[in-house]
Amino acid sequence: MIENGYAYIIEALDALNTMTGLDKVKTLMLIAMMYANKGDEENCTKYKHLAEKEAEVYIQ
Numbered sequence: 726m727i728e729n730g731y732a733y734i735i736e737a738l739d740a741l742n743t744m745t746g747l748d749k750v751k752t753l754m755l756i757a758m759m760y761a762n763k764g765d766e767e768n769c770t771k772y773k774h775l776a777e778k779e780a781e782v783y784i785q
Contacts, residue, residue: 750783754776
């Protein structure tokens with residue numbers, strides 16, 4: 726099941742360019758959580774920050 730989650734990271738990264746708004750925020754947070762579960766704190770933090778920035782744009 727975890728392998729499927731990591732495969733989803735690749736699919737989600739490819740789809741990010743076409744996403745907007747709340748879908749993009751959710752996807753970025755999901756990617757961050759998957760990296761956290763993998764133990765990759767650097768990428769986890771990176772995607773959390775990207776999600777926060779996108780959320781700010783979405784809220785405005």
